[in-house]
Amino acid sequence: MLIRRASDIVPSEVTPESLFRARRTWLGRAALLGVAAAAPALPLASVMAQGARLAGVKPNPHYALAGEKTNPVTEFRSYCNFYEFGSSKSDPAQYAGTLKLRPWTVAVEGAVLKPRTFDVDELMRLAALEERVYRLRCVEGWSMVIPWVGFPLSALIQQVQPTGQAKYVEFTTLADRAQMPGVRSGILDWPYTEGLRLDEAMHPLALLTFGAYGEMLAPQNGAPVRMVLPWKYGFKSAKSIVRIRFVEHEPRSAWMKANPTEYGFYANVNPNVDHPRWSQASERRLGEFGKRKTLLFNGYGEQVASLYAGMDLQKFY
Numbered sequence: 001m002l003i004r005r006a007s008d009i010v011p012s013e014v015t016p017e018s019l020f021r022a023r024r025t026w027l028g029r030a031a032l033l034g035v036a037a038a039a040p041a042l043p044l045a046s047v048m049a050q051g052a053r054l055a056g057v058k059p060n061p062h063y064a065l066a067g068e069k070t071n072p073v074t075e076f077r078s079y080c081n082f083y084e085f086g087s088s089k090s091d092p093a094q095y096a097g098t099l100k101l102r103p104w105t106v107a108v109e110g111a112v113l114k115p116r117t118f119d120v121d122e123l124m125r126l127a128a129l130e131e132r133v134y135r136l137r138c139v140e141g142w143s144m145v146i147p148w149v150g151f152p153l154s155a156l157i158q159q160v161q162p163t164g165q166a167k168y169v170e171f172t173t174l175a176d177r178a179q180m181p182g183v184r185s186g187i188l189d190w191p192y193t194e195g196l197r198l199d200e201a202m203h204p205l206a207l208l209t210f211g212a213y214g215e216m217l218a219p220q221n222g223a224p225v226r227m228v229l230p231w232k233y234g235f236k237s238a239k240s241i242v243r244i245r246f247v248e249h250e251p252r253s254a255w256m257k258a259n260p261t262e263y264g265f266y267a268n269v270n271p272n273v274d275h276p277r278w279s280q281a282s283e284r285r286l287g288e289f290g291k292r293k294t295l296l297f298n299g300y301g302e303q304v305a306s307l308y309a310g311m312d313l314q315k316f317y
């Protein structure tokens with residue numbers, strides 16, 4: 001079992017000062033990325049070499065994924081899904097450099113006693129950051145293993161104190177036509193939104209994520225803040241979040257609106273429920289030849305299956 005006890009939580013050594021330094025490095029890097037976007041001749045590798053380290057963040061050994069290799073950081077940063085920047089896997093790495101990461105606020109509102117708009121740097125200091133190695137499986141049939149940096153979303157939820165009416169959480173992400181060329185397309189009804197049931201959002205695996213590979217998130221991976229929900233298909237893990245709203249009724253996500261028969265609210269990884277257009281029984285781990293069997297709940301069943309006890313997972317896909 002990987003359920004954590006309070007005594008297992010590794011205290012972060014991130015100081016305001018180290019965060020400040022990371023931020024400054026990042027701002028310098030963001031400027032470089034801006035230049036790179038304006039001059040496409042600059043090779044991607046030189047952009048990705050710039051680092052904004054998150055000093056003092058310790059790996060949480062309970063989420064180490066023994067026996068599975070993490071994907072190379074270059075793969076993580078160059079093969080992305082972020083439709084606001086285009087629909088091909090290489091578009092986000094090429095175009096997300098224009099995303100302005102500061103100032104950035106996240107409004108936390110709706111059915112809560114203490115609604116509050118957080119500056120993202122403030123939000124990042126709300127709880128101890130830790131590194132967790134999680135699989136992320138895309139609904140399209142590929143997967144990666146990534147060392148994410150963040151803290152459980154539950155830490156934020158406890159701060160704002162949901163009322164009895166809060167049954168679901170809705171995430172809204174940035175949709176800025178000026179910065180995001182993909183938002184001019186009609187692929188989705190922007191902004192990109194996603195949702196969770198409150199108990200899913202409170203689950204210790206649900207990670208509010210600011211970094212990966214010991215660094216601040218790159219824009220194409222959802223900087224400055226995103227969700228990572230390792231037992232669900234990748235599209236549930238909304239990138240570049242600007243609002244978290246607590247609501248009474250199940251919210252309809254952008255993908256549900258676009259195609260309700262293909263994308264359900266739960267979107268738990270399930271090899272037994274095929275996508276209408278392809279099988280979900282197997283997947284390709286990026287960097288590997290051949291296929292792996294897809295695991296129920298992406299291998300996190302021991303932790304999350306009880307959330308769905310008694311539910312027909314064919315119906316609630």
Ligand SMILES: Nc1nc2c(c(=O)[nH]1)N[C@H]1C(S)=C(S)[C@@H](COP(=O)(O)O)O[C@H]1N2
Nearest residue numbers: 080081082083138173192221234235237239
């Ligand atoms: N705002 C936003 N969030 C998003 C997406 C998107 O297009 N827009 N794509 C999703 C999908 S389909 C996947 S698989 C993951 C991919 O995350 P990664 O590119 O960092 O691996 O982000 C998810 N979050």
Ligand SMILES: [Mo]
Nearest residue numbers: 138139234235
């Ligand atoms: Mo995905």
